[in-house]
Amino acid sequence: MKALLVLSLVVLLNCITFAQMSLSGGTGIMNGVGTGYKPLGFHLGLELPRSSDLTFYVRAAAFLPSAAADTNYANMTAISLTTVPYTLSVPYQNRSSTYYFEGGTRTYMINDYDNGFGLYGGSVVGFGINTTRLKYDQFDYTNTYEWEGKYLPSNGTETKGSIYYVALGIQGGMKYTIPIRGTLYFDVTGTYSVLNIANNNTGGASPTYSRLNFLFNLGYRRDLY
Numbered sequence: 001m002k003a004l005l006v007l008s009l010v011v012l013l014n015c016i017t018f019a020q021m022s023l024s025g026g027t028g029i030m031n032g033v034g035t036g037y038k039p040l041g042f043h044l045g046l047e048l049p050r051s052s053d054l055t056f057y058v059r060a061a062a063f064l065p066s067a068a069a070d071t072n073y074a075n076m077t078a079i080s081l082t083t084v085p086y087t088l089s090v091p092y093q094n095r096s097s098t099y100y101f102e103g104g105t106r107t108y109m110i111n112d113y114d115n116g117f118g119l120y121g122g123s124v125v126g127f128g129i130n131t132t133r134l135k136y137d138q139f140d141y142t143n144t145y146e147w148e149g150k151y152l153p154s155n156g157t158e159t160k161g162s163i164y165y166v167a168l169g170i171q172g173g174m175k176y177t178i179p180i181r182g183t184l185y186f187d188v189t190g191t192y193s194v195l196n197i198a199n200n201n202t203g204g205a206s207p208t209y210s211r212l213n214f215l216f217n218l219g220y221r222r223d224l225y
Contacts (some may be wrong), residue, residue: 007018013080020048020049020223021048022145022183022224023044023046023222023224024043024045024047024219024220025044025219026042026185026217026218026220027040027218027219028041028061028174028217028218029216030061030085030098030213031184031215031216032212033213034207034210034212035210037055037207038070039065039066041048041061041062041063041100043061043217044059044060045059045060045219046058046059047113049093050212052113053107053113054105054107055105055108056104057103057148057209058102059217060099060100062098063100065133066095069137071093072094074090074153075090075153076089076147076153077151078151078208079151083150085145088140088151090136090140090141091136092220093134095209097131098128098131098209100126100207100215101126101127101128101131102125102126103125103126104124104126104171106120106121106171108120109121109155111177114183116177116221117177118174118175119174120171120173120187121170122171123168124170124189124191125166125167127164127165127166127192128164128167129194130206130208131162131206132161132202132206133160134157134158134159134202136148140196145170145180157201158200158201160204161199161200161205162199162203164196164198165177165193165196165209166194167192169189171189172188173185173186174186177193183223184220185215185217185218186218187216188216188217189217191215192212193211196209
């Protein structure tokens with residue numbers, strides 16, 4: 001039994017070692033429909049061919065924080081009953097960032113996965129984490145009273161929150177493989193969130209989260225043999 005287990009492990013490692021795979025990296029933009037935000041991001045990916053024109057891929061992306069253009073105001077209540085004034089109105093801004101992971105299959109047309117110019121498309125399953133932070137000004141709206149350490153938000157609002165979501169979608173793109181040097185690619189992914197859960201009101205009120213998203217990605221892929 002032990003010999004069979006060792007033999008199976010050796011065969012598996014041998015297959016992994018000699019299997020063709022590709023590593024990719026690049027930049028992109030996430031367009032959350034209805035939010036007005038288009039944050040810039042960066043991604044890394046792994047692609048495994050199942051045949052000459054069918055592959056499985058995974059990709060992880062991080063999108064830079066975006067700040068809301070509008071200034072909001074939070075009501076602060078003094079910790080001590082003897083503090084004067086007892087309440088303050090403090091300006092703050094929302095800042096949100098997104099981490100996104102996706103995977104799926106790609107079917108290549110015109111040319112194969114690792115040959116010349118080609119088009120590709122397929123289905124996508126994605127998981128995202130959209131995190132919002134409330135950045136308060138140091139003083140109240142009159143620029144007179146410093147609130148930190150003396151006041152707390154009246155409604156108990158958390159300064160940080162996240163919304164977690166699962167999305168389904170489709171992807172289409174084009175690529176050009178330069179022999180020996182690698183592959184340049186551009187693709188567009190459209191996803192719709194079928195499930196989302198916020199851990200608090202701050203996360204649920206994210207100004208950059210949208211159920212419908214379009215991701216535009218440009219990058220370079222290197223094939224490993």
